[in-house]
Each structure stands twice: as structure tokens, then as C-alpha cells.
Amino acid sequence: MDRRVVISGVGIYSVLGKNIEEVTNSLYKGTSGIGLDENRKELGFRSMLTGKLERPNLKKLLSRRQRIGIPEQGEYAYMATVEAFENAKIDMDFLEKNEVGILYGNDSSSIPVIESIDRVRETKDTTLLGSGSIFQSMNSTISMNLSVIFKLRGINFTVSGACASSSHAVGMAYFLIKHGYQDIVLCGGGQEINPESMGSFDGLSAFSVRHDDPQAASRPFDKNRDGLIPSGGGASLVVETLESALKRGADIVAEINGYGFSSNGDHISVPNQEGPTISLERCLQDANMAARDIDYVNAHATSTPVGDTMEARALNTVFGGCKTPISSTKSMTGHEMWMGGASELIYSSIMMDKSFIAPNINFESPDEDSSKLNIISQTTEKELNTVLSNSFGFGGTNSTIILSKYKK
Amino acid sequence: MERTEIKKIVDEFLIDEFEIEQDVIADDAHLIDDLGLESLDFVDIVVIIEKEFGFKVQREEMKDIRVLADLYEYIEKNA
Numbered sequence: 001m002d003r004r005v006v007i008s009g010v011g012i013y014s015v016l017g018k019n020i021e022e023v024t025n026s027l028y029k030g031t032s033g034i035g036l037d038e039n040r041k042e043l044g045f046r047s048m049l050t051g052k053l054e055r056p057n058l059k060k061l062l063s064r065r066q067r068i069g070i071p072e073q074g075e076y077a078y079m080a081t082v083e084a085f086e087n088a089k090i091d092m093d094f095l096e097k098n099e100v101g102i103l104y105g106n107d108s109s110s111i112p113v114i115e116s117i118d119r120v121r122e123t124k125d126t127t128l129l130g131s132g133s134i135f136q137s138m139n140s141t142i143s144m145n146l147s148v149i150f151k152l153r154g155i156n157f158t159v160s161g162a163c164a165s166s167s168h169a170v171g172m173a174y175f176l177i178k179h180g181y182q183d184i185v186l187c188g189g190g191q192e193i194n195p196e197s198m199g200s201f202d203g204l205s206a207f208s209v210r211h212d213d214p215q216a217a218s219r220p221f222d223k224n225r226d227g228l229i230p231s232g233g234g235a236s237l238v239v240e241t242l243e244s245a246l247k248r249g250a251d252i253v254a255e256i257n258g259y260g261f262s263s264n265g266d267h268i269s270v271p272n273q274e275g276p277t278i279s280l281e282r283c284l285q286d287a288n289m290a291a292r293d294i295d296y297v298n299a300h301a302t303s304t305p306v307g308d309t310m311e312a313r314a315l316n317t318v319f320g321g322c323k324t325p326i327s328s329t330k331s332m333t334g335h336e337m338w339m340g341g342a343s344e345l346i347y348s349s350i351m352m353d354k355s356f357i358a359p360n361i362n363f364e365s366p367d368e369d370s371s372k373l374n375i376i377s378q379t380t381e382k383e384l385n386t387v388l389s390n391s392f393g394f395g396g397t398n399s400t401i402i403l404s405k406y407k408k
Numbered sequence: 409m410e411r412t413e414i415k416k417i418v419d420e421f422l423i424d425e426f427e428i429e430q431d432v433i434a435d436d437a438h439l440i441d442d443l444g445l446e447s448l449d450f451v452d453i454v455v456i457i458e459k460e461f462g463f464k465v466q467r468e469e470m471k472d473i474r475v476l477a478d479l480y481e482y483i484e485k486n487a
Contacts, residue, residue, distance in 0.1 A: 064427045065446070127467070128458065131451035 004242035005177045006406060008250040009088025010346045011080040014233035015051035015333055019083055024350050027358040028379055032215035032332050034229050040195045040202075047207035049217050051231025051334040053193055062149065069135030070145050071109050073190035073339075076234030077142045080188060081150065084236035089250045090184075092151070101154025101182050103173045104143045105166025105189035107338045110197035112136035142190045154182050160338075162393025163300075165189055166235065167341025171259035171399055173239045184240040189339035191232030198230045204269065206304060218335075219362035220301035220328035221308050221370035228302040231334030235343035242406075252406035254349045257386070258287025264396025271307050271392060276300075276314035279398035283388065284318070287402045291319045293386055294402070296357055298348045300390040301328035302335045311390065312369035323374045325382070327360035341391035345401060348387040352405055355383045409461070409487045414480050421456050435477040443476075453479075461487040 012019065015033025016026035026033070035052040056079050058067050070078065085091070090100070116133045120126055135141060140158035147156045155176060159169040166189025173185035201207070208227040210217035219225045237253075245252055260283025264275035284291060297315065301308045315326060329347045330336070336343050351358055356379055363370075363377040386404045422428045428443050439445045445453075454465045463486045473479050 064425070065448070068452075125464075127451070127465075128455050130455045131448040 003178055003180060005174050005239060005256045006242050006245050007237050007253040007256065007349065007403070008240055008245040009084045009086070009090065009238040010253055010349060011083025011087065011236045012233070012343060012346050013056065013076045013079040014235065014336065014343055015053050015231050018079070020087070020350065023347070024354060026332065027329065027347055027350060028354070028356060030332065030359040030361045030379055032218070032361065033231065034214045034218055034334050036211065036214055037195060043195055043199065045195065045199065045202045046205060047202055047209050047227070048211055049208055049214055049229045051193060051229065051336070053233055066149050068132035069141070071112050071136040071141055071192065072194060073106060073109070073192040073232065073234065074142045074145050076232065077104065077146060077188060077190035077236065078149070078234070080234035080236040081146055081186060084186070084238050085150070088238035089248050090238065095151045098184065099154045100152050101185040102143050102147050102152045102156050103159055103169040103185055103187050104146065105159050105161070105169040105338050105342060106139055106142045107160040107162055107165050108192065108197055109137055109139060109141050110192060111194055114196055146186065150186070152186065155185060161397045161399070162395055163335065163337045164341055164391040164393040164397045164399040165338040167345070167389065167391035167399035167401055168261065170237060170239060170256070170342060170345060170401060171261060174256045174259050177239060177241055183244045184238065186236060187239050187342060188234065188236035189342035190234045191337045191339035193230070193232040201230065208303065216362050218303045218331050220299065220303045220331050220360055221312060221366065221373070221375050222363050223365040223367040225303045225305060225308065228304050228330070229334035231336050233336060233339055233343065235339050235346050237342060237345065254352060254403040255406050256401065257289065257404050258283045258402040260284070260286060260400040262398045264398070266396050269394055271310045271396065273310045273313040273317070275396050275398045276311055276390065276392060277317050279400045280314060280318045280390070283400035283402055289386070289402065291324065292322045294319070294324055294388045295384040296348065296351065296387045297324055297326040298344050298387060298389040299326050299328040300392045302330050309367070309369050311392070312373055316369065316372045320372070325357050325376045325380070326373050327357060327376045329358055331361040331363065332358070341389070341399060344389045344391065345403065348389050349403055352384040352387050352403065356381050357384070409484065411480060411484055414483050414487065417460050418480060418483065421460070425456065433476065435475065437476045438474060439476065439479070457483060463487060
């Protein structure tokens with residue numbers, strides 16, 4: 001049983017904007033969402049660079065009981081989900097009458113964990129933690145909260161696959177829907193931005209220290225890149241069968257044509273070329289497409305020296321002869337980590353819908369490997385019918401998804 | 409501590425923290441049926457009592473508290 005799988009609604013709350021319209025404008029203009037957080041210096045961080053995002057105020061939107069178990073990244077995810085369901089023409093009445101699942105990407109929830117441990121160590125009394133702490137602390141915090149708020153009764157769990165978490169979440173939903181196990185699944189990714197969650201990552205010296213020019217610090221594929229910039233927010237996608245989307249009269253955002261995955265089975269933090277290549281090839285095979293069929297690649301490229309090199313080599317292996325346009329939107333957003341797979345599918349779908357390629361800003365000088373790729377550094381008007389998005393993570397987890405413009 | 413002062417503090421946290429409408433707050437208001445509290449809310453009430461009134465609540469003692477007057481009385485006895 002193979003069914004066509006589509007995205008029928010998207011929503012986003014990111015450093016590029018707090019809804020699809022704002023994000024579309026930022027992508028088109030090549031606006032950076034990166035800034036400095038002086039607090040990180042006091043905490044002993046090597047890098048003060050971060051994506052900048054205000055937390056939403058949910059007090060008027062949710063009851064106390066609904067809010068109390070939601071941590072920072074859950075707030076972003078909630079805002080994105082409200083927009084995604086609205087765009088998909090799904091309301092609470094529909095959710096009460098139809099089975100909808102949730103597969104959401106998330107791989108940390110630092111502040112509630114830190115605060116609860118601090119409090120217990122100080123007071124020696126667990127009863128003082130209150131009722132919300134446990135639900136905020138668990139990795140599955142977003143899927144557990146959103147499933148209750150939106151009355152979701154289908155599949156329900158969190159996918160934790162490092163920086164490929166939410167790409168895998170969409171891939172899993174695609175498989176379940178394609179093969180008839182679910183009709184509609186809410187997918188997405190949430191990522192906390194607070195400094196405490198990023199201390200250990202900063203300790204690996206993985207972050208850029210280009211403090212004198214924050215908006216030029218994220219420079220994927222550029223010869224002078226010096227590390228990634230942590231970022232975050234929430235990104236949600238309603239994934240469902242073509243049939244159910246049409247039945248509801250929803251506008252189809254994109255069709256999901258293929259999902260590829262692989263594991264490097266190699267180093268815990270240093271990526272290689274072979275794993276991503278397998279993921280790319282497997283995705284093309286699943287979509288029954290060749291490299292020349294892809295109109296645009298949204299690269300994972302985070303602006304780290306080794307990571308971008310390995311991805312450039314993998315892309316050159318697969319797309320070498322095609323001159324496929326490539327950009328990394330992380331040049332503007334920074335690295336949205338657990339959220340990145342979902343958000344970058346949304347960014348790619350926006351480009352496909354509005355017929356442009358968002359620029360890989362700060363790409364000024366190629367290195368040996370990126371010089372072999374067609375990296376787009378300026379906003380380019382172009383009709384896109386198929387887009388491919390890569391997401392890779394620690395432990396060598398790789399995920400690739402292909403979307404296309406919906407055609408009857 | 410005087411009962412009136414206890415009432416003032418308890419009513420205030422029910423309104424501010426638990427977002428309960430002022431007009432449903434009364435001595436004979438049932439915590440679950442009238443105020444809409446649920447099992448997890450009692451975990452937070454324990455925290456607030458300890459913070460506001462300075463004594464440690466044993467969860468099993470809360471079993472007999474059904475209406476607001478029971479809660480005021482329980483605090484009055486222990487604070």
C-alpha cells in the first residue's frame with residue numbers, strides 16, 4: 001500500500017520571524033537572525049554568538065495546567081503548531097473527531113533539568129519541585145504537551161536524533177502515512193536557545209568566535225568559516241495523505257517524495273563523506289529520482305570547518321555533474337539543531353512556493369571542496385519543482401528528504 | 409496566624425497562580441468540583457503552602473481537605 005504523502009500546513013517561530021510571512025521576507029532579503037548574548041561571557045563561554053528570539057507569552061492562549069509543563073522550546077513549538085494547523089485548515093473540532101498523531105524532534109530540555117537538580121540539592125526536598133518540572137524535563141516534553149493540548153490520538157513520541165531529529169521525525173511520519181498506518185501526523189522540531197543548554201557544546205570549541213561581526217559569523221562553505229552559531233525556535237508541519245488533505249480542502253504546501261537515512265558508524269562528532277552520500281542516494285532512490293531531477297539543495301552545512309567539507313564532498317559525489325543550486329539557510333538562522341530538519345523543510349517549501357532561492361549569505365570565498373559546488377550567495381529568482389534537504393547530527397546520524405511542488 | 413490573614417494569602421494564590429475566578433472562591437467551595445483543581449494541582453499547593461506559611465505539608469494529610477474552609481483550617485493548625 002503506497003499512498004501519496006503531502007504537507008498541508010506549516011508554521012514557524014524562528015530567529016527569522018514569528019510566522020511564515022515574516023520568515024518568507026527574511027529568507028528573500030537574506031536577513032541574519034544572529035546576535036550577541038553578553039551573558040555567555042559571564043558564564044565562561046568561548047562564544048557569545050547566538051540566534052536571537054523572544055519567548056512568546058502563552059498566558060492568554062493556554063490555561064495554567066496546559067502551560068505549566070511546557071519549557072522554552074515547547075513554547076516555540078506550540079506557536080508554530082497553532083500556525084501550521086490553521087494553515088492546514090485543522091481546528092479543534094476536526095482534532096476531536098479525527099485521529100491525528102505527533103512525531104516531534106527534540107533532544108534536550110536543559111533549564112528544567114538544571115533547575116530541578118539545583119533545587120533538590122539545596123532543599124533536600126523533592127516535593128518542592130512542583131508538578132510541572134517532570135513534564136518540562138523529559139526529552140519528549142514537546143510531543144507530550146502538544147498531544148494533550150491538541151487532543152492528538154494517533155502515534156505519539158519524540159524523535160531524538162541530534163541535529164537530524166526533526167528531519168527523521170518527518171521521515172518517520174512519511175513512512176507511516178505512505179504505508180497506511182496513519183493518515184495525519186503533526187511533525188516538527190523544537191530547539192531551546194538558553195545559554196545553559198549550550199555550555200557543553202561551546203566547550204568543544206565548535207562555535208564561531210567572530211564577535212566583531214555577528215551577522216557575518218555563520219558562513220557555511222566559505223573558506224574563512226570558524227564554527228557554527230547555536231540557534232533555535234519551533235517549526236511544525238502537518239503531514240498527511242493527499243486524499244485527506246484534499247478532502248478537507250487544504251492547500252497543498254508540497255508533496256514528500258522521498259526519505260533517505262544512514263549512520264556513519266564512525267566518529268561521535270567528526271562527520272564523514274560516506275554516510276551523507278548514502279543518505280542522499282537512498283533518498284533519491286526512494287523518490288525514484290536522479291540527481292538531475294533536483295532543482296535546489298538546502299544543505300545541512302553549519303559553518304564548521306570539517307562538517308561543511310564532508311557535506312561538500314558528498315554533494316559533489318552525488319550532484320557533481322548537475323550544477324544543482326545549493327545554499328545553507330543556516331548562514332542566516334544559525335544552527336537550529338533539533339529543529340533544523342523541520343525548519344529547513346519549511347524554508348525550502350517557501351522557496352518552492354515563491355519561486356526563489358534564499359541566499360547562502362557570507363559565502364565570499366570558496367575552499368577547494370565548495371568551489372566544485374553551485375552555491376547561491378545572492379537571492380535568485382527561479383522556479384523550483386523539487387527540493388532536497390539534508391540534516392546530519394552527532395553520532396553520525398544522517399537524514400535527507402525530497403519535496404516537490406504538488407501536481408495532480 | 410489569624411484566619412483572615414490565611415484566607416487572604418490562600419485566596420490570592422488561587423486567583424494569581426491558579427487563575428481561579430474570584431467569584432467562585434467561598435468557604436464551602438469544593439476544591440475539585442467548584443474550583444476545578446485536579447490531582448497535579450495539589451502538588452503545587454503543597455509547594456506554595458510551604459513557601460508562604462513555612463511548614464512542611466504531608467501529602468496524606470491533604471486527603472481530608474475537601475472544601476476551602478478545610479484548607480484554611482489545616483493551615484491555621486500548622487502555621
